[in-house]
Amino acid sequence: MHALPPHIADWFAARGWSMHPHQRAMLDRTATPALLLVAPTGGGKTLAGFLPTLAELGPKPPPGLHTLYISPLKALTADIRRNLSAPIAEMALDIRVEDRTGDTPQTQRRRQRADPPHILLTTPESLALMLSYEDAPRIFAGLKRVIVDEIHALAESKRGDQLMLGLARLQTLCPGLRRVGLSATVDDPPALGRFLAPHPHACEVLTADPGPAPDIAMLDTGTPPPWAGGGGRYAIPAILNQVARHRTTLIFHNTRAQAELFFHDLWLANTDSLPIAIHHGSLSRDARAKVEAAMAAGQLRAVVCTGSLDLGIDWGDVDLVIQVGAPKNVKRLVQRIGRANHRYNAPSKALLVPANRFEVVECVAALQAVRAGDLDGEPRGPGARDVLCQHILATAAAGPFHADDLFAEVTRAGPYTGLTRAQFDACLDFAATGGYALRAYDRWQRLMQDDHGRWRLRDPRSARAIRMNLGTIVEEEMLKVRLKPARAGAPLGQVEEAFAATLTPGDTFLIGGQVVRYEGLREMVVEVSRGRTREPRIAVFAGTKFATSTRLADRILALFRAGDWSALPAHTADWLALQRDLSRLPTRDRLLVETFPREGRHHLCVYGFAGRNAQQTLGLLLTRRMEEAGLAPLGFVATDYATLIWGLEPVTDPAHLLQSNELRTAFEGWLGQNAVMKRTFRTSAIIAGLIERNTPGRRKSGRQATFSSDILYDTLTKYDPGHVMLDITREEAMKGLVDFGRIEAMLARVQGRIDHVPCPRVTPLAAPLFLEAGRIPVKGAAEQRLLDEAANRLMAEAGLA
Structure with missing residues (x-):
């Protein structure tokens, strides 16, 4: 154990603090090339x-960048700067700490590059x-350490791929x-360590004492939750009572x-005028900043929030967390629980x-998982190749490079250790020329080789x-829905682009x-006509929601x-x-399929427990197969645990409909007829640099981006079906919107x-x-009464009864 530097030892002594063992261990491992610290919130x-x-910096450090701290959230960097300023000032250290995010003024960014x-x-x-x-080599010339905070959150998305290429x-x-x-x-610390620093920079994992078990329970609301729905508004009186009994x-x-919706009803029920606020990512930066400042000052009793506050902003006055709706993911629940009593050895x-009756079971399963320390996590796939294409272009913007050197560098990034040279060369060719079908167009001729064999920008101005x-991060577009003809038709509202992408004509x-x-779909407008039936084929569009994790679904089935x-x-x-007693309960190694009549319709219910996206896709595929078999399906609805289909003819042999190879064939046909592939192509084409979101002097609208991506997709499909962007699109579609992998995993399991x-x-x-299927919104005070009666x-x- 090394002796503590005097300025640090004196600071801890003046505060009356003793160093936690994992803090001491981090100081003792200063020279370790790569280290993952897993410690409780x-x-x-x-x-x-x-x-x-x-x-290392000490009281009088020389100029230059020593440590880079990387966070998933801009708000977290500002919070860390505030929290670092106190010990630096109290230790009398002449250390400059600054943040640099999308909110940082341009003048400050220029100064940071120079100094x-x-x-x-x-x-x-x-x-x-x-x-x-x-000038990146000069800016980072003296860099000694990089700290990646909340690394688990970054590892779950393409932002993590981008960051590891940067490292x-x-x-x-x-x-x-x-x-x-x-x-x-962290559900799998060694895997996260390999993500941060693969061989030969083997990552050491340091696990801190987890501290006391959290104090967690289901809220006793006095009345059972409703049978369906997701808002949890029935619990508002009980929640307000808890808010009144806690600080924040x-x-x-x-x-x-x-x-x-919840905040609106909470506000109306807040007859004691308790100071409450709302915080989520769609609010303006100023609105979020006001709420964060009020929280830091201890002026609020409650904040209704979403994932925007999942991560480690340190608000010490928070003494209670309430999760409304089943958490869907144990890891996310643990993260949120940790926001309460943000102190060591104080139980959160x-x-x-639960928002509805089934979520009671899911919440109990989640509570058991938290108490058992059983965190969920899906195995991480290889790094996304559209991100690699973008990285190749960004590398060229910084200066010429040799392909061999860049390939060796890229494969030292955790997500890309399995990348083959052929895959890399395909991405490089795409970045240089746009690929076979596009190389005739000047706009995609971006890189060239010089006399020394180095790749460089063809036109330096393209940097x-x-x-x-x-x-x-590609923003989700909301699409207008209009009756045909689109320009003259009345607007009916908006739907998420992800929902529109799953539709095929006639749905x-x-x-x-x-x-x-x-x-x-015409120029970012969903064109519709009035339906001739009273029942929608696809009963509910709900936007992108979290799907219940595989591990949590397994716990629910074990509970049954x-x-x-x-x-x-x-x-x-x-x-x-x-x-x-009436039927059976679903189990993990068998697939329960129920059929029953109701109100002149024949119903089929498949309990796959595969998550909302997969169950939705299963509904689309099964209705397609039923159509081909003459079973006249009318519609379906999907939740995280089941797909319910109704039609005119009884299904006597559901096993035939659920044959894996036949479902895959149906999936291939379905993919070819709707906009899922085009939407996925657009997202990957934007990330890879085939389509520019922003051009000097103007920003491309979603309509322009979609219009041009549709043309490109059709061109490549016709003239260059082996194009790398089409390969990437297929990979992304399979694991994203439609989650077909979980359907196949479910079928393989049973x-x-x-x-x-x-x-x-x-x-x-x-x-x-x-109660989910075809719910028509009833406006006014009678809404809840009618739903309760139904x-x-x-x-x-x-x-x-």
Whole structure:
């Protein structure tokens, strides 16, 4: 154990603090090339990450950048700067700390390039931008350490791919660079270590004492939750009571829309005028900043929020977290719970509020997982190649490079260790010429080889456009829905582009209380005609929602199998017992399929527990197969755990419909007829640099980007079907919007073991799906009463009177 530098030892002594063991261990491992610290929220892990920097820099450091801190959130960099300023001032250290994000003024960015601070706090996007300048070698010349905070959050997206490519570039510029990753919620620490620093820079994992178990429970609302729905508004009186009993409460929701609706009703019910606010990513920067400042000053009693506050902003006054709606993901729940009592060895306090009756089971399973320390996480696939294409262009913007050198560098980045030379060369060829079908066009002739065999920009002026388009976050477009003809037709509302992408001509859906028929997508407008049926084929569009994780779904199924439901409220246990008596309960290694008649329709319910996106895709594929078999399907609805289909003819052999090879054939045909591939192509084409979001002097609108991407997609499909962008598009579509991989995994798991249970009436587990299906919004005070009456009728029908 090394002696503590006097300025650090004196600071801890003056505060009356003793150093946590993991903070001491970080100082002792200052020279370690790569280190991942897993420590509980409130355990001082950020300070642990910075202590070696403060020790090395000392009271009078020389000028130059020493440590780069990278965070997923701009708000987190500002928070860290505030929290670092106090110890630096109290230790009397002459250390400059600055942040650089998309919000940083241009004049300050220029000054930082000329005279970098000792510690720079930034985001993956800003790092990519800095590395794209010719003077990057000078800016980072003295860099010794890089700290990646909340690394688990970055590892789950393309932002993590972009960041690891950036770190590989930094390692080339600064061979002695040391890497540190910080996280509180890691399901597989060795895998995350390999992501941060693969061989030969093997990453050491340091795990801190997890501290006391969190104080977590379900909120007793006095009344059972409704049978369907996702807002949790039934619990507002009980939630307000908790807010009044605590200093500051964070009330998390899974979607921004639910947060807005809940906040509106909470505000109306807040007769004691408690100071409450709302915070999510769609609000303006000023609005978010005001809420953050009020929270830091202790002026708010509650904040209704979404994932924008998932990560480590340190608000010490928060003493309660309430999660409204099932968490869908244990890791995310643990992260949110950690926002309460943000102090070491103080148990976090959290309450879960299931939004509907099935979510009671999911919440109990999630609570059991948290108590068991069983975090979920899907195996991470290889790094995205559209991100690699962008990185190649950004590297060229910084100066000439040899292909062999860049390939060696890229394959030292964790997500790209398995990249083949052929895959790299295809990306390089695309970055240079646009690929075979596009090489005749000057606009995609961007790189050339010089006399020394180095790749460089064909036109140095293109560097500006490349920099303006760096980043992997592509904004979700909202598309207007209009009756044909689109220019003259009345606007009916908006739908998410992700939903529009799954439609094929002839599909009917519900908007504004009426059933409409999808005719096509024309220049960012969804063209529809009035539906001739009263029932929508695709009953619900809900935007992109979190899907229940595989691990959590397995726990729910294990809870069913156990038969000991003492942890469940009596009303939920009775519901499951009735399901077991009338039909069966789903299990992990068998697929439960129920068929039953209701109101003159034949119904098929498949309990796949594969997550919302996969169950939605399963509905699209099964109705397609049923159509081909003459079974006249009318519509379907999907949730995280089941797909319910209704039609005119009974299904007597569901196993035939669920054959894996036939479903894949149906999937291929379905993909070819809708806009999923085009939408995915557009996103990847923007990231890869084929389509520019921003051009000097103007920003391209979503309409222009979609119009040009559709033309490009059709051109490549016709003339160059082996183009690398089409390969990338297929990879991304399979694992993104449609989640077909989880359908195949589910079918592989059950291996043809399908339990078909024909039932005389709707079953207890299927009944709540009818409350999801085709719900027409009823405006006014009667809405809840009508929904309650419908629910009571259904449950009586299912034997739950």
